[in-house]
Amino acid sequence: MGNPFGGMMDTIFADKEVLTESYQPETILEREAEIEEYRYALQDVLFGREPENVMLYGKAGLGKTAVTTYILEALQTEVETRDEADELYTHEINCNGKTVFMVVRQLVNTLLPANASEFPKRGLGTGDAFTELYEQLDRLGGTHLMVFDEIDHLDDADTLLYELPRARANGHITNAQVGIIGISNNYTFRTSLSPKVKDTLMETEISFSPYNANELGTILQDRAEQAFAEDACDQSAIRRAAALAAQDMGNARQAIDLLRVGGEVALREEADCVTDDHIGAARERVQRGRLQNRIREQTIHDQYILETIAYLEEGDETPVRSKEIYDLYQDVAAECGDDPLTTLKSIQDHLSDLHMLGFLQRFERNEGLSGGQYYEYELDLNADIVIETRKTIEETRL
Template sequence: MSGPFSDLTDTIFADKSVLSESYQPEEILERDEEIEAFSHALQDVLFGREPENIFLYGKAGLGKTAVTKYMMEELESEVEVREAADDLHVHEINCNGKTLFMVVRRLVNDLLSPDASPFPKRGLGTGDAFDELYAQLDRLGGTHLIVFDEIDHLDDVDTLLYELPRARSNGHITDSLVGIIGISNNYTFRQSLSAKVKDTLMETEISFSPYDAGELRTILRDRADRAFVDGACDDSAIAKAAALSAQDMGNARQAIDLLRVGAEVAEREGDEVVDDAHIEDARTLVQRGRLRNKIRDQTEHAQYILETIAKLEERGDVPARSKEIQEGYERVADAYGATPLTTLKSIQDHLSDLHMLGFLVRHERNKGLSGGQYYEYELDLDPSIVLETREDIVQTAD
């Protein structure tokens, strides 16, 4: 008796993991200038000197994290054969959704000896965590490069970027050297820092620009050669995925996703070769997935507001004024057992942010002397995407 998987005997993939987000290429393509700048900024490590602080800027999918991982691996290998270099310790932490205390505590626990008790989650403050961090850095000695990915998402980032670069000059550490590598999707992140932090950092800035269609074709051809069996992907499909991504955001992650999803579409349809039509079908699926991720990245209350407007949209009650949205939002927040934001101004601030992020269409109304000027809002995406994403988030939390 045949089962549901009996007919699945062939695949066009040779190594599908090459198209996954977690894949780290052995060679970084089309980022030679950024790698050269990174190399110069890291050279002090090879001579046992205090490392520079480095900040990488660029939108998601432009290779910042991949280049950083590659550079850290290359540096670790080079340090092993350099007599002047100290022992190198690389620490990586993603700051998205983290508090300053959580970040410092995580660093402490990474540094602790295996037989030591973890730094407690409660009972001690951020200052205590910094004290223990300094103690552990000096216990190990050597050079420490701390990579803070998505550093622009960290609360109280000024404290972190003031404390660590000055730790040695302030006498907190004497037997170790520390350098910070910050990765940010926000090009204006530095402008938000305090003046004293800017003076303290003295960092090297490396900016990652969007890929053009030619660069994306080079990246996709390399991935396709590894990902697919011979002859399973048309060159025209690679060119189309590169062109679509270059026209949109110049994002390598998006281009690779188009290629992977296009191949999945081809397999579902029983086709042996990925072609332009499969990439076009993948475009809709990838865009839907990107929107889901963008919704997940929003704060809890911003998600409640999106859910509220999606429900209003399904009932045909849009565009809606902020007061109407506030009333629905309060019911949604109550349903999830959350305390709603109490002022209309806070709702309007969230609506403005969601409009700027492209989730909402905003209509300006002017009723003259009798009604004054105001805004009405509606979604700029399919409400089902919002509601399905919210349902997934709730189920995952449960």
């Protein structure tokens, strides 16, 4: 048998990277209003003043991270031309599955001198980590913009969002200035913050709404011109990918994935051009991948709960009450080496959030005086996808 890769040709793609999630476009399309709000929110940095805090809201795939990267790169370029601007440092941390201590420790370790020992994982508390952070900020001076992606998944976000914006006013730092940029997939995240945190932040809120089909079409046209060889992608394929994504979540990431996977389908069929039929064939694969990514984006205990309900569904035991979910959830969490949440109420709160996010169906039951009123839950997605995704996640944690 000859080399299985021998003779393989790529007649479809010119630059496939343009259709990957890691690609950062030089120009952001269809987010002009959000960029304008962002620009005004951070303009004080150019004049050496303390920056405003900014909170971005919107579901995944709506451009929050891409716009943030674009804005911060543009700001850094402009700062370097301004005598009145302080030196600008940006720090980006994904908060999913992290505690405040882990986040502050990570910030400290990015600020420490190259020859310094890392801040220890154990033996010191959150207060010690904040103290070291303030020392390092003052050592460097300048303006520090701290980007906290998936801030809604941070354990005890109140502490972080109360401490950092008040650091200068409370005398913890004198030579440095700090601005917070929070990115949340949860539109209601702010309502969960304590009143004192809301008063402290005084942030600019920028909401990212879903794209419509025309907007997605503009984005896809730009990507297709770069990604595909000449005449290798029909306009009908672009229109269908935009329409399917707009009908679903209004998600640019999903639309771009449809275009990329459609190209892969066409390549496998040895076609010369991506058509709307190839986009249709790509739809199921993209939906499965999108669900897997959404599961990965949830907190670890949300994932354990989804995994628990998936097992119950495999055993034909759903819809199921929260008490039965809680009993099996404890075993699932323990088997993965984590301490389970200790109260039924905490599980019920997570179930409510997962229902709101569309992972679960919830059924209200009323058995009158004898049984009372309660909810039962079942998955609103394929149990196999949940179990498969969780297995992959645990394998990478080993």
